[in-house]
Amino acid sequence: MQFHVENLTRTFGKTKAVDNLSFSFATGQIFAFVGPNGAGKTTTMRILATLDVPDNGGCRFDDLDILQYPERARRLIGYMPDNLPTHRDLTVHDYLDFFARAYGLRGRKRIEMVDQIEDFTNLKGIREKLLRALSKGMKQRVSLARALIHDPPLLIMDEPAAGLDPRARVELRELLKALAGQGKAVFISSHILTELAEIADGAVIIERGGLLRAGTIEQISRHGRAENEYYQHVAIRTKNRNEELCRTMLEMPSVQQAKQAGAYIEAEVVGDEDQACELLAELLKRGYRVLEFKQVQTDLEQLFMNVTKGDVQ
Amino acid sequence: MSAATGLLRLPSKATGWIDDRMNPIVVKELRQAVKSRFVVTVLLLMLALLMVILTAVLFSQDSRAGVDEDAGANLFLVFQSILLATCTLFVPLYVGVRLAAERNGAASDLIYVTTIRPSSIVWGKLLAGTVITALTFSACAPFMVITYLLRGIDLPTILFVMGLDALIVLAATQLAIFVGAMPIGWVVKTLLGLGLIGFSIMTFVGMVVFVEDELLRIGIGSAMDDSDFWVAMSILVGTWLAAGAMVFFLSVAMIAPATANRALWPRVYFTAVWAASFAGLLWLTFYFETLEPILIWLVLMSILLMCAAVISASERQTLGPRLRRSIPRKPLLRPPAFLFYSGAAGGLVWVQALVVLTLVATYFSRSHFLSENGAGVTSWGADYYDPFPEQWLGRYAASAMWMIGYLLLSAVICRRLPKVKNGTMLTGVVGLILIAVACVTPIVIAFGLDPDQWDRDAEFWLMLNPFGPVLSADRDWLGSYGETAFALSIVFYGLMLIVNLPWYWCQVRGFAPPSAKALQTAPSVSPSSEALQPQEAVDG
Numbered sequence: 001m002q003f004h005v006e007n008l009t010r011t012f013g014k015t016k017a018v019d020n021l022s023f024s025f026a027t028g029q030i031f032a033f034v035g036p037n038g039a040g041k042t043t044t045m046r047i048l049a050t051l052d053v054p055d056n057g058g059c060r061f062d063d064l065d066i067l068q069y070p071e072r073a074r075r076l077i078g079y080m081p082d083n084l085p086t087h088r089d090l091t092v093h094d095y096l097d098f099f100a101r102a103y104g105l106r107g108r109k110r111i112e113m114v115d116q117i118e119d120f121t122n123l124k125g126i127r128e129k130l131l132r133a134l135s136k137g138m139k140q141r142v143s144l145a146r147a148l149i150h151d152p153p154l155l156i157m158d159e160p161a162a163g164l165d166p167r168a169r170v171e172l173r174e175l176l177k178a179l180a181g182q183g184k185a186v187f188i189s190s191h192i193l194t195e196l197a198e199i200a201d202g203a204v205i206i207e208r209g210g211l212l213r214a215g216t217i218e219q220i221s222r223h224g225r226a227e228n229e230y231y232q233h234v235a236i237r238t239k240n241r242n243e244e245l246c247r248t249m250l251e252m253p254s255v256q257q258a259k260q261a262g263a264y265i266e267a268e269v270v271g272d273e274d275q276a277c278e279l280l281a282e283l284l285k286r287g288y289r290v291l292e293f294k295q296v297q298t299d300l301e302q303l304f305m306n307v308t309k310g311d312v313q
Numbered sequence: 314m315s316a317a318t319g320l321l322r323l324p325s326k327a328t329g330w331i332d333d334r335m336n337p338i339v340v341k342e343l344r345q346a347v348k349s350r351f352v353v354t355v356l357l358l359m360l361a362l363l364m365v366i367l368t369a370v371l372f373s374q375d376s377r378a379g380v381d382e383d384a385g386a387n388l389f390l391v392f393q394s395i396l397l398a399t400c401t402l403f404v405p406l407y408v409g410v411r412l413a414a415e416r417n418g419a420a421s422d423l424i425y426v427t428t429i430r431p432s433s434i435v436w437g438k439l440l441a442g443t444v445i446t447a448l449t450f451s452a453c454a455p456f457m458v459i460t461y462l463l464r465g466i467d468l469p470t471i472l473f474v475m476g477l478d479a480l481i482v483l484a485a486t487q488l489a490i491f492v493g494a495m496p497i498g499w500v501v502k503t504l505l506g507l508g509l510i511g512f513s514i515m516t517f518v519g520m521v522v523f524v525e526d527e528l529l530r531i532g533i534g535s536a537m538d539d540s541d542f543w544v545a546m547s548i549l550v551g552t553w554l555a556a557g558a559m560v561f562f563l564s565v566a567m568i569a570p571a572t573a574n575r576a577l578w579p580r581v582y583f584t585a586v587w588a589a590s591f592a593g594l595l596w597l598t599f600y601f602e603t604l605e606p607i608l609i610w611l612v613l614m615s616i617l618l619m620c621a622a623v624i625s626a627s628e629r630q631t632l633g634p635r636l637r638r639s640i641p642r643k644p645l646l647r648p649p650a651f652l653f654y655s656g657a658a659g660g661l662v663w664v665q666a667l668v669v670l671t672l673v674a675t676y677f678s679r680s681h682f683l684s685e686n687g688a689g690v691t692s693w694g695a696d697y698y699d700p701f702p703e704q705w706l707g708r709y710a711a712s713a714m715w716m717i718g719y720l721l722l723s724a725v726i727c728r729r730l731p732k733v734k735n736g737t738m739l740t741g742v743v744g745l746i747l748i749a750v751a752c753v754t755p756i757v758i759a760f761g762l763d764p765d766q767w768d769r770d771a772e773f774w775l776m777l778n779p780f781g782p783v784l785s786a787d788r789d790w791l792g793s794y795g796e797t798a799f800a801l802s803i804v805f806y807g808l809m810l811i812v813n814l815p816w817y818w819c820q821v822r823g824f825a826p827p828s829a830k831a832l833q834t835a836p837s838v839s840p841s842s843e844a845l846q847p848q849e850a851v852d853g
Contacts, residue, residue: 098341
């Protein structure tokens with residue numbers, strides 16, 4: 001299933017919160033939605049979750065027009081807001097049970113689903129606790145459980161990692177991987193880009209409501225380059241001689257960029273993987289004692305910093 | 314053994330079946346209510362107050378002074394006041410504020426991203442309010458019954474008053490849900506909420522006075538034998554329920570998605586109530602031998618239709634793909650569908666049609682009940698009281714024409730405003746402002762011209778006022794003022810119709826389903842659009 005956003009625009013008074021936004025992604029993918037504070041991420045996500053209506057543009061899930069048929073779209077979308085609107089007097093179990101009922105789950109199926117989700121999100125131990133008594137991290141778990149309760153193929157998650165401790169973040173990351181593995185599309189916004197980079201298949205980068213880049217990480221990093229140009233990012237660690245290596249590499253025609261990053265030299269090699277292998281062979285030939293030579297995934301954080309200016313509305 | 318086991322499991326199966334079919338909102342609201350400190354505190358405080366008062370009254374009874382014949386009635390009045398005051402304020406406030414918070418634009422509750430239907434949400438809220446009311450009433454019931462033992466009041470009166478109280482609480486709750494569901498800002502919502510509290514207090518005072526002055530004095534037990542009592546009660550309860558249902562449909566429409574045909578059920582229901590109430594009033598006219606029911610119906614329908622006109626004028630001016638897809642393909646079905654589809658043009662035509670039907674129905678029913686010479690005697694010889702003002706038909710028609718004329722003028726203005734998208738909301742507001750200006754400005758001018766005798770030619774200054782024809786005295790209307798005002802209203806309304814004709818024509822022509830060819834090329838439930846691939850969006 002493909003999820004399409006087309007020319008989405010939303011204004012509040014004179015402020016254009018979302019400005020002609022277009023992108024798409026598919027089920028089974030994790031797509032990061034990144035932008036500076038006030039870039040329009042939450043507004044966009046609220047529109048996609050059918051909680052708000054745009055002034056212009058549309059969103060489709062395959063053939064289903066989400067804006068025209070929000071009731072049908074809601075079966076397919078699980079939305080996790082940046083903060084859990086508290087039903088203070090409900091227990092975790094009652095809260096999930098209510099949403100299971102609200103999504104039309106009946107009888108044994110409802111009981112099993114709530115049970116399964118509590119298990120999946122590790123909420124079994126606190127199911128009888130009142131929502132008002134939960135910590136931020138626990139509330140995030142409840143919110144995730146609520147978004148998953150009707151088993152939607154698309155998950156829209158607004159800052160799910162905010163306020164989570166390191167362990168919970170790792171667990172969330174694993175959960176997201178598992179969900180993508182189950183064939184769900186995950187559209188996730190977060191400021192913790194290093195974490196997103198490890199799991200995201202693609203990204204949508206926005207600033208001041210407008211789209212800067214959208215596509216797979218590969219597509220974004222290749223932005224502005226010719227179709228037949230390939231780049232490999234490699235990190236090399238040698239025994240001493242790092243500064244000299246950096247200079248040497250920059251003199252090589254296949255190396256586009258090289259810079260020292262801690263104990264490593266990070267380089268951008270023009271060409272495919274064979275070219276990277278040849279570079280390694282050349283370095284060894286020149287007598288460098290290479291301790292480590294590895295391919296590096298494009299850093300989402302670096303991409304974000306390169307693309308955005310940090311403007312807010 | 315297995316049959317016995319099956320029988321034993323039957324109750325749990327039945328409860329499971331009921332549990333599954335219960336409205337999720339009711340389940341959630343009640344779970345929250347029983348855990349809510351607010352609800353528990355209010356309930357306990359009320360019971361404590363009742364207990365203290367009862368104890369004080371019982372201990373203050375002096376057995377040597379003989380039996381106080383009115384002790385029960387007086388105590389009931391106090392208890393009923395406490396119960397009604399608590400419920401009319403607490404239950405609507407509890408339900409309404411929660412819904413308003415859930416509908417808060419910036420932090421809409423996640424209920425609204427589930428597949429639950431808007432009608433289930435409103436019905437669930439109302440039902441939850443009803444259960445909380447029932448809980449409060451049942452907690453108070455023992456205290457109420459004790460008053461019977463103290464003399465001065467009969468059981469039917471107690472039950473009857475409590476029934477009326479419950480109706481008042483439910484009406485206030487439904488109104489609170491309506492205000493809570495409104496898609497407006499917090500400030501306006503709070504103001505409306507305060508207005509509702511004011512209304513609740515007035516209703517409370519009115520009810521207490523009614524109970525004290527009427528019901529406790531005469532007692533319901535004796536009145537129950539009179540058929541007039543049951544007729545009056547049926548009218549009261551019927552009107553109450555009909556109005557409540559109208560508010561229910563409006564609340565549902567406000568929660569429904571903007572792309573849906575939100576006007577359908579409110580308009581269908583209103584039309585049904587219009588027809589049913591007309592049939593009912595004919596029977597009442599016959600039963601009570603007076604034309605007052607017809608006049609009351611005319612006044613009530615005129616007010617409601619004017620409200621409907623303001624709401625209809627504020628509706629959308631272009632139909633979205635979803636609505637267009639649901640327009641009937643058969644040409645014969647399209648004209649009636651036009652009247653019941655969300656849209657300013659269809660809405661205004663619907664209102665105008667009902668205004669005409671109301672005047673025609675009133676005219677013919679009045680004529681039927683009166684003899685040809687207007688002597689107030691029917692063909693079967695019964696005298697009918699005729700409360701209609703002179704030339705009522707012209708006056709009501711003129712009033713309606715002014716009102717709709719102003720709304721049509723507002724539609725023209727709003728269509729020319731560059732920043733107004735689709736004319737929503739603003740048309741009705743501008744229309745009301747125009748009406749207010751037409752009402753106030755002439756009077757201000759008159760006062761400015763002659764502060765001492767500005768009201769000498771009062772009827773002249775009412776010339777542009779939509780309420781002028783109905784409110785002016787018979788002697789004024791029968792003179793040249795009436796003729797001029799009627800002629801002016803026709804000219805104004807006609808002019809506005811002509812000015813709006815191109816727009817009406819455009820709306821009527823546009824009210825058609827997408828062509829079969831367009832449907833074939835487009836995806837099943839979305840407007841046609843080529844799928845965007847990620848790389849295409851990169852340069853966005």
